[in-house]
Amino acid sequence: MLAERTLWEKATAVHVYCLQGRRRCERWSRHWHDLARLDDAGIGARAVADRELGLAVARHKAMFFRENDSNGERIDYEAAISGSLRLVPTGTAPEVLANDYASMLASGMLLDEDEPFSALMERCAVIEERVNSRIAA
Numbered sequence: 001m002l003a004e005r006t007l008w009e010k011a012t013a014v015h016v017y018c019l020q021g022r023r024r025c026e027r028w029s030r031h032w033h034d035l036a037r038l039d040d041a042g043i044g045a046r047a048v049a050d051r052e053l054g055l056a057v058a059r060h061k062a063m064f065f066r067e068n069d070s071n072g073e074r075i076d077y078e079a080a081i082s083g084s085l086r087l088v089p090t091g092t093a094p095e096v097l098a099n100d101y102a103s104m105l106a107s108g109m110l111l112d113e114d115e116p117f118s119a120l121m122e123r124c125a126v127i128e129e130r131v132n133s134r135i136a137a
Contacts, residue, residue, distance in 0.1 A: 022096065026100065030110070033110055058080065059077070087124040
């Protein structure tokens with residue numbers, strides 16, 4: 001699979017998590033970790049430049065992974081790749097995600113990592129802003 005597609009797959013999964021305001025998760029924090037690492041490698045810019053790939057991921061997910069947000073409304077995956085991507089959870093979801101991240105670090109699943117969760121979320125906020133502003137431009 002193309003790394004750019006992997007980025008869109010993870011970004012849309014994170015987007016759903018954020019819109020749902022999940023209160024449970026197990027090993028979900030790896031997606032934020034992976035997004036930051038893919039962005040470090042320049043994959044984010046290439047993924048955003050490939051609008052057709054982003055649309056293909058959004059359409060596939062809309063067909064096979066129909067999800068609702070915290071208000072019960074259907075999640076629009078195309079909105080996520082069209083300037084409304086959400087990568088930073090709100091409410092109680094960040095605390096749950098932080099605990100998951102700590103567990104993953106403690107288990108050694110993220111072997112090379114010692115980045116604090118708050119720094120990871122700050123990086124994802126920057127990625128979110130950059131992606132949304134590039135798409136909207």
